[in-house]
Amino acid sequence: MLFTRSGPLGFLHLLYTPTAMIIAQFVLAFPIITALTQSAIVKVDPVIKLTAKTLGATPFQIALTVIKEARYGIFAGVIAGLGRVMAEVGAILIVGGNIAGYTRVMTTTIALETDKGNFELALALGIILLTLSFIINISLYLLQKRGIPPNIAWI
Amino acid sequence: MDLKLIVSKIWKVYNNKPVLKDLSFIFDRKRIYVIMGPNGNGKTTFLKICALLEVPDKGKILYCNSNNIPLAKDINLFRKITYVFPQVGIFNASVFDNVAYGLKIRGFKKKEIVARVEEVLDFVGLMHKKKQNALTLSSGEAKRMGIARAMVINPEFIFLDEPTAFVDIENVKIIEKILLELKEKESSTIIIATHDTSFALKVGDVILKLEEGKILT
Numbered sequence: 001m002l003f004t005r006s007g008p009l010g011f012l013h014l015l016y017t018p019t020a021m022i023i024a025q026f027v028l029a030f031p032i033i034t035a036l037t038q039s040a041i042v043k044v045d046p047v048i049k050l051t052a053k054t055l056g057a058t059p060f061q062i063a064l065t066v067i068k069e070a071r072y073g074i075f076a077g078v079i080a081g082l083g084r085v086m087a088e089v090g091a092i093l094i095v096g097g098n099i100a101g102y103t104r105v106m107t108t109t110i111a112l113e114t115d116k117g118n119f120e121l122a123l124a125l126g127i128i129l130l131t132l133s134f135i136i137n138i139s140l141y142l143l144q145k146r147g148i149p150p151n152i153a154w155i
Numbered sequence: 156m157d158l159k160l161i162v163s164k165i166w167k168v169y170n171n172k173p174v175l176k177d178l179s180f181i182f183d184r185k186r187i188y189v190i191m192g193p194n195g196n197g198k199t200t201f202l203k204i205c206a207l208l209e210v211p212d213k214g215k216i217l218y219c220n221s222n223n224i225p226l227a228k229d230i231n232l233f234r235k236i237t238y239v240f241p242q243v244g245i246f247n248a249s250v251f252d253n254v255a256y257g258l259k260i261r262g263f264k265k266k267e268i269v270a271r272v273e274e275v276l277d278f279v280g281l282m283h284k285k286k287q288n289a290l291t292l293s294s295g296e297a298k299r300m301g302i303a304r305a306m307v308i309n310p311e312f313i314f315l316d317e318p319t320a321f322v323d324i325e326n327v328k329i330i331e332k333i334l335l336e337l338k339e340k341e342s343s344t345i346i347i348a349t350h351d352t353s354f355a356l357k358v359g360d361v362i363l364k365l366e367e368g369k370i371l372t
Binding site: 045047048050051052053054055056057058061065068069072 | 206208230233234236237238239240242243244246247256257260261304305308
């Protein structure tokens with residue numbers, strides 16, 4: 001609505017462009033990443049903050065230390081955001097328009113091919129997308145696991 | 156420069172009950188002061204007020220230099236005081252990185268950080284655990300790491316809150332040895348809050364009893 005020619009942002013001529021798709025994906029992922037980052041930072045033990053202070057950290061250094069302590073939680077937020085964005089069809093179809101070679105992406109291709117009845121191609125693309133998503137998630141999970149000491153990893 | 160801590164007529168009230176009443180004391184020597192008393196009688200509150208982590212309801216905390224001039228309560232003063240919490244406050248990083256923290260934020264060069272951290276880790280007997288994640292240390296080792304992390308920055312004042320809580324006898328002995336050696340160096344004034352009498356008698360030069368909001372020497 002915002003991006004249509006007659007809409008409030010119509011003068012930007014963003015409808016059916018990759019830029020509009022990026023903006024839509026950003027709007028979708030932003031709340032998830034923000035919420036998970038915020039909860040990860042709140043979960044950091046207050047003693048950590050005080051310890052940094054008593055070791056002589058400036059307020060800025062204290063903030064950096066707290067973010068560093070919450071890094072694995074923040075990472076989880078990024079993974080969740082990525083998952084949300086990778087699987088998105090509706091929003092990018094609306095603002096991107098699924099133009100071949102320009103704004104067509106894997107998910108919109110799958111939707112299109114399914115509609116056309118090309119189930120083999122749609123399935124193959126689906127499998128590729130799923131595999132890619134698995135690889136990214138597994139590698140991020142392994143990276144995140146490195147941050148948890150072995151004796152408390154079961155919690 | 157020798158710092159002196161002057162506690163002047165401080166009051167602190169919790170839930171309408173005064174924990175510290177008109178308390179005054181001067182910590183002026185590089186010694187080990189031990190504050191004794193049962194749990195919940197204001198030892199930690201007193202220590203936190205002295206370490207500028209809490210503000211008293213009434214009274215003043217002054218850190219004075221050798222000319223008796225009070226210092227401004229800014230980052231330069233905060234960097235001369237350090238506090239070790241009963242839970243230590245361990246960062247999710249290696250023992251080395253935990254101990255090096257105070258030096259890193261002060262902008263020391265890498266070479267000097269390595270030299271100084273290794274020296275204190277050797278001193279507290281944790282050199283062999285240098286690369287281990289500090290969250291996997293036993294509580295006794297964690298307390299020792301907390302002391303090492305405080306020592307490495309050469310502060311004028313070290314506050315230790317319950318350094319022997321949740322620690323086995325072996326580790327208590329090691330902590331006693333560390334503190335006695337530290338005392339001989341005469342580099343810092345150490346103020347300890349504990350309810351462990353035998354530990355207090357072994358390490359303390361001055362034993363203070365906190366009772367009903369007042370200090371008894």
